[in-house]
Amino acid sequence: MGSDENQAPQAAPRDEKDRVVIFDTTLRDGEQCPGATMTFDEKLEVAELLDEMGVDIIEAGFPIASQGDFESVQEIARRAENSVICGLARAQMKDIDVCAEAIKPAKRGRIHTFIGTSPLHRKYQMGIEKAEVLERVTASVTRARGHTDDVEWSAMDATRTEADFLCACVEAAIKAGATTVNIPDTVGYATPDEFAGLIRMLMERVPGADEIVFSTHCHNDLGLAVANSLSGVGAGARQVECAVNGLGERAGNAALEEIVMAIHTRADAMRVWTGIDTTMLTRASKLVSRVTAFPVQYNKAIVGRNAFAHESGIHQDGMLKHAGTFEIMTPESVGLKESSLVMGKHSGRHAFREKLKELGYELGGNAFEDAFVRFKALADAKKHVYDEDIEALVDQEIASAHDRIKVVALTVIAGTGGPQKATITLDVDGKQHTHEAVGDGPVDATFRAIRAWCPEARLALYQVSAVTEGTDAQAEVMVRLEADGKIATGRGSDTDTMVASARAYVSALNKLMARGARRKPETMLAS
Ligand SMILES: CC(=O)SCCNC(=O)CCNC(=O)[C@H](O)C(C)(C)COP(=O)(O)OP(=O)(O)OC[C@H]1O[C@@H](n2cnc3c(N)ncnc32)[C@H](O)[C@@H]1OP(=O)(O)O
Ligand SMILES: CC(C)C(=O)C(=O)O
Numbered sequence: 001m002g003s004d005e006n007q008a009p010q011a012a013p014r015d016e017k018d019r020v021v022i023f024d025t026t027l028r029d030g031e032q033c034p035g036a037t038m039t040f041d042e043k044l045e046v047a048e049l050l051d052e053m054g055v056d057i058i059e060a061g062f063p064i065a066s067q068g069d070f071e072s073v074q075e076i077a078r079r080a081e082n083s084v085i086c087g088l089a090r091a092q093m094k095d096i097d098v099c100a101e102a103i104k105p106a107k108r109g110r111i112h113t114f115i116g117t118s119p120l121h122r123k124y125q126m127g128i129e130k131a132e133v134l135e136r137v138t139a140s141v142t143r144a145r146g147h148t149d150d151v152e153w154s155a156m157d158a159t160r161t162e163a164d165f166l167c168a169c170v171e172a173a174i175k176a177g178a179t180t181v182n183i184p185d186t187v188g189y190a191t192p193d194e195f196a197g198l199i200r201m202l203m204e205r206v207p208g209a210d211e212i213v214f215s216t217h218c219h220n221d222l223g224l225a226v227a228n229s230l231s232g233v234g235a236g237a238r239q240v241e242c243a244v245n246g247l248g249e250r251a252g253n254a255a256l257e258e259i260v261m262a263i264h265t266r267a268d269a270m271r272v273w274t275g276i277d278t279t280m281l282t283r284a285s286k287l288v289s290r291v292t293a294f295p296v297q298y299n300k301a302i303v304g305r306n307a308f309a310h311e312s313g314i315h316q317d318g319m320l321k322h323a324g325t326f327e328i329m330t331p332e333s334v335g336l337k338e339s340s341l342v343m344g345k346h347s348g349r350h351a352f353r354e355k356l357k358e359l360g361y362e363l364g365g366n367a368f369e370d371a372f373v374r375f376k377a378l379a380d381a382k383k384h385v386y387d388e389d390i391e392a393l394v395d396q397e398i399a400s401a402h403d404r405i406k407v408v409a410l411t412v413i414a415g416t417g418g419p420q421k422a423t424i425t426l427d428v429d430g431k432q433h434t435h436e437a438v439g440d441g442p443v444d445a446t447f448r449a450i451r452a453w454c455p456e457a458r459l460a461l462y463q464v465s466a467v468t469e470g471t472d473a474q475a476e477v478m479v480r481l482e483a484d485g486k487i488a489t490g491r492g493s494d495t496d497t498m499v500a501s502a503r504a505y506v507s508a509l510n511k512l513m514a515r516g517a518r519r520k521p522e523t524m525l526a527s
Contacts, residue, residue, distance in 0.1 A: 014273060017238075018271060018272045018273060019238065019272070019273055019274070019275065020233055020238055020239070020240055020263060020272045020273065020274050021056045021057065021213065021215075021238060021239040021240070021274075022054075022055050022056050022057070022239075022240060022242065022256065022259070022260065022274050022275070022276055023055075023056065023057040023059060023086070023215065023239050023240065023241045023242070024050050024055045024057070024058050024059065024241075024242065024243060024244065024256055025059040025217075025241050025242070025243050025248070025253060026046060026050070026243040026244045026245075026247055026256070026288060027043055027046060027047065027058065027059060027060050027061055027072075027076075028059040028060065028061050028062055028088055029059070029217075029241075029243060029247075029248040029249060029253055030243040030244070030247035030248050030252075030253065030288070030292075031043075031061070031247075032248065032249050033247060033248055033249055033250070033252065035292070035293070035294070036247055036292040036294060038291050038292065039291075040068065040071065040072050040075070042291040043060070043061070043072045043076065044072070044075060044076060044079065045287065045291065046244075046284075046287060046288060046291060047060060047076040047079070047080065047083075048079065049280065049283065049284055049287055050083065050244075050284070051079075051080050051081055051082055051083045052081075052082075052277075052280065053276060053277050053280040053281075053284060054082070054274075054275045054276045054277045054280075055083050055256075055276065056083060056084060056239075056275060057083060057084040057085075057086050057110060057239075058076065058080065058083045058084070058085055058086065059086045059087070059088060059112065059241075060072065060073040060076040060077065060085050060086065060087060060103075061073040061076075061087060061088070061102075062087065062088040062089075063087045063088075063089070063095075063098045063099045063101070063102035063103075064089065064090070064092075064094065064095040064098045064099065070098065070101075070102050073085070073087045073099075073102040073103060074101075074102045074103075074104075074105060077102065077103045077104065077105045077106035077109060078105040078106075080106060080107065081107075084106070084108040084109065084110050084150065085103050085106040085108070085109050085110070086103065086109070086110035086111070086112050086152070087099035087102050087103050087109075087110075087111060087112065088112050088113075088114070089111055089112065089113045089114075089140075089144070090113070090114065090115070090140075091113055091114065091115040091136040091137065091139070091140035092140070093139075093140075093143055095113075096111060096113055096140060096143045096144050096147070097143075097147075099111050099112075099113075099144075100144070100147035100148065103148070108150065109148055109150065110148065110150040110151070110152055110180075111144040111147060111148055111150070111151050111152070112151075112152040112153075112154065112182075113140045113141060113144050113151070113152070113153055113154070114153065114154035114155070114156050114182075114184075115133060115136055115137060115140065115154075115155070115156060116133075116155075116156040116157050117133060117155040117156065117157060117158060117161040117165065117166060117169050118156075118157035118158075118160040118161040119160075119161075119162070120157065120160065121156060121157045130165055130168075133169065134168060134169060134172050137153065137169050137172045137173050137176065138172050138173075138175070138176045139176075140153075141153050141172075141173050141176035141177055141178050142176045142177065144177075145176065145177035149179070150179055150180075151177060151178050151179055151180075152178065152179070152180040152181070152182055152215070153173035153176075153178035153180070153181055153182065154181075154182040154183075154184055154215075154217065155169055155170065155181075155182070155183060155184065156184060156186050157184070157186045157187065158183045158184055158185070158186070158198070159183075159184075159185040159186070159187075159189050159190040159194070159195065159198065160187070160189060163198075163201060166198075166202070167201075167202060167205050167206050170202055170206045170209070171206050171207055171208065174206065174207070174208040174209070174211065174212055175208070178212060179212055179213065180212060180213045180214075180215050180239055181202075181212050181213070181214055181215065182214075182215035182216070182217050182239070182241065183198060183199060183202065183214065183215065183216060183217070183232070183237075184216075184217035184218070184219075184241075185216075185217070185218040185219055185225075185228055186217075186219060187219060187221060188218065188219035188220055188221025188222050188224065188225060188250075188251065189221070189222070190218070190224070190228050191224065191228075192224065192227045192228050192230075192231035193231070195216070195218070195228040195231050195232055195235075196231040196232060196234055196235040197235070199214055199216070199231075199232045199235040199236055199237050200235045200236065202214065203235070203236050213237075213238050213239050214232070214236060214237040214238065214239070215237060215238075215239035215240070215241060216228065216229045216232035216233070216237045216239070216240050216241060216254075217241035217253070218232070218241075218253070218254050219248065219249060219250065219251065219252070219253060220246060220248070220250075220251040220252045220253065220254065221250060221251050223251070225246065225251075225252065225253060225254035225255070226254045226255060226258045226259060226262065228254075229241075229242065229254040229259055230259065230262055230263075230270070233263075233270065233272060234270070238272075240254065240259050241253065241254070242254040242255060242256040242259050243255070243256060244256050244257065244284050244285060244287075244288040245257075245285050245288050245289060245294065245296055245300070245303065246258070246300075247288065247292065247294065255300075255301070255302075256281075256284075257281045257284070257285060257301075257302040257303050257334070258301050258302055259274075260274050260276045260278060260281065261278060261281070261301075261302050261329060261333075261334065264276075264278055264329075264333070265328055265329050278333050278334055278335070279332065279333065279334065279335040280335055281302060281303060281334045281335055282303055282334050282335035282336050283335055285302075285303035286303075302329075302334055303334070307334075308327065308331040308336055308338075308339040308340065309339065309340045309341075309342050310326060310339065310340070310341050310342065311341075311342040311343075311344045311346050311347060312346040312347070312348075313346055313347050313348025313349075313350070313351060314348065316341045316347055316348060316350060316351035316354075317348055317350040317351065319339065319341060320341075320350055320351065320354055323339065327339060341354065341355070343355055343375070343379070343385045343390065344379050344384075344385055345376065345379035345380050347375075347379070349368075349372055352371075352372050352375060353368065355387075355390060356368075356371070356390070356394065359387060359390060359391055359394075361394050363394070363397075363398075367397060367398070367401060370397055371393065371394050371397045374393050374397065375390065375393060378393060378474070378495070381472065381495045382472045382473075382474070382495055383470070383472055384468070384470065384472075386467075386468040388467045388468050389467055389468055389474050389493075392467045392474055392476055392493040393474075393493065395491070396491065396492065396493055396503065396507075400503075400507060400510070402514075403506070403507070403510040404428060404429050404510060404513060405426055405427070405428050405506050405509055405510055405513075406426065406427040406506070407424070407425075407426060407427075407499070407502045407503050407506050408425040408426060408427050408432060409423075409424070409425040410422065410423070410424050410425075410446065410498060410499055410502050411423045412442045412445060412446060412498045413442075414441070414442040419438040419439070419440075419445075420438065420439055420440070420441055420442045420444070420445040421436065421437070421438045421439075421445055422436070422437055422438075422439065422442065422445035422446040422448070422449040422498075423435070423436045423449065424436075424446065424449040424450060424502060426450070426453065426506070428453075433453065435449050435450075435452045435453065436449060437449040437451075437452055442498055443462065443498065443501050446498055446501055446502050446505075447459060447501070447505055450502065450505050450506065450509070456483045456484065457481040457482065457483040457508075457509060457512065458481065458482045458483065459479065459480075459481060459505075460480040460481060460482050460487065461478065461479065461480035461489075462477070462478075462479055462480075462501070463477065463478040463479075464476070464477050464478075464497060464500075464501075465478075467493060472495055473495070474493045474494060474495055474500070475493065475494060475495070475496070475497040475500045476491060476492075476493045476500065477491065477492050477493070477497065477500040477501045477503070477504040478490070478491050478504060479491075479492075479501070479504035479505045479507070479508045480508065481505070481508040481509065481512060483512050484512075486512055488508045488509075488511035488512045489508060489511070490503075490504045490505065490506065490507025490508030490509070490510070490511060491503075491504050491507060492504035492505075492506075492507055
């Protein structure tokens with residue numbers, strides 16, 4: 001901790017023994033969560049991207065589950081260029097044989113077989129005693145080894161299994177030929193310290209433990225999936241099972257992008273590495289979100305839309321001075337083009353000035369301060385302030401800099417009861433005048449109230465449009481007036497359409513006067 005330039009990833013140690021194998025289970029455990037079912041073509045698309053991204057092992061499905069699952073695992077196995085293709089199988093001979101058939105076309109295939117080991121799973125799910133579990137471990141791993149040299153064995157509900165019995169199961173799996181032993185926290189029950197202790201205990205106590213790879217498979221029921229997985233790695237596990245966007249049963253699995261970026265960004269602390277091309281993480285997240293129709297939480301680490309967005313003034317100021325002040329990873333490192341400074345009520349002058357520059361405006365002292373005050377007022381009234389909102393606001397600021405008439409206040413009473421009534425206060429050459437009028441609708445009432453000061457101007461056009469979207473969008477109003485043979489068009493914008501209308505009308509009036517309409521303001525305006 002504490003380097004001056006935390007944003008730059010530390011040079012990762014590249015010793016093979018420190019490599020963490022990334023086992024992606026988006027297509028198997030990920031697909032198991034309600035609503036996340038993917039079609040055959042979607043699975044192929046996801047698998048292709050995972051393969052390209054450098055995922056070491058893709059768990060492509062559970063071939064015995066359905067003909068569709070079998071076929072997608074088989075097709076993924078056929079197409080994969082780099083990744084090992086894995087299928088899941090219960091401790092049943094038929095499952096294992098069907099799985100072997102599905103992964104057969106793969107350049108490198110793995111069978112992943114599992115059985116519940118905890119007292120609850122033994123008693124209630126399987127209805128068998130410890131001895132039979134042990135027999136099934138041996139039989140299933142042996143059967144799988146008859147098909148391939150790459151066999152993974154998992155102890156379902158390992159974290160709620162008696163330590164001695166878990167050791168006995170792991171020993172049986174290793175003896176039968178398992179090359180990877182996975183320790184799932186199936187129900188997301190463990191804490192990071194406990195989980196690390198469990199991996200350490202197995203590595204110390206089980207004969208042959210140093211010959212195989214220990215793996216983690218942590219669920220997120222308590223929001224600890226990533227923390228537990230990384231604790232497992234700290235204790236010596238060298239495979240992490242995870243899923244894109246943290247997809248998986250119930251609250252999901254450890255999120256692949258979080259595991260990978262934690263290892264990448266804090267290689268200095270963790271001293272391990274992965275083979276993942278991190279610049280593909282955003283693409284992977286978007287693809288999985290699209291095919292499952294599961295939105296990604298806005299503030300989700302790494303791939304949430306706010307992960308590299310800054311709204312508050314102090315953060316934006318820091319970011320403008322040095323990105324490392326408020327970002328520990330570069331957006332480019334996860335495949336994003338750039339960080340974003342989102343303009344809102346918490347933004348400050350530095351960011352506002354930068355935004356104006358980006359939009360092509362250079363405002364001097366007072367004009368800038370006035371625009372900033374109006375921007376803050378707009379941001380208070382509106383959830384999202386878009387670039388177009390700022391443009392409309394500044395255009396109006398520039399246009400009205402020399403105006404002799406300004407709208408000070410407007411109150412409109414509208415509704416079905418009628419008549420609609422408007423009360424307007426105008427500042428004319430520094431003096432305030434208030435007038436009231438009723439009309440046929442709120443716009444008519446507003447314009448009549450203004451016209452009370454300038455009866456000659458004829459309304460030639462009135463047009464309303466929304467600058468941005470949503471019910472809190474700014475309205476942009478255009479008003480064209482004719483007086484003394486001259487025509488002037490004024491624009492006004494505000495989240496309140498009536499205020500925008502009054503501004504547009506007054507802006508047109510100012511232009512008429514500036515263009516030398518016959519009557520001067522003093523005489524044009526009624527007292
Ligand atoms: C923690 C996990 O994620 S485990 C993986 C969970 N994923 C899935 O279940 C998705 C795919 N599953 C399926 O399509 C179906 O459940 C199938 C095809 C596997 C089985 O379907 P069915 O034969 O109809 O059984 P059903 O699902 O109702 O019950 C599960 C059976 O498997 C048994 N079983 C569960 N786990 C295992 C295991 N690891 N090894 C052996 N048997 C097991 C159960 O005891 C139960 O057996 P029983 O019928 O003798 O009581
Ligand atoms: C099959 C195993 C690995 C599993 O998904 C779990 O225990 O959560």
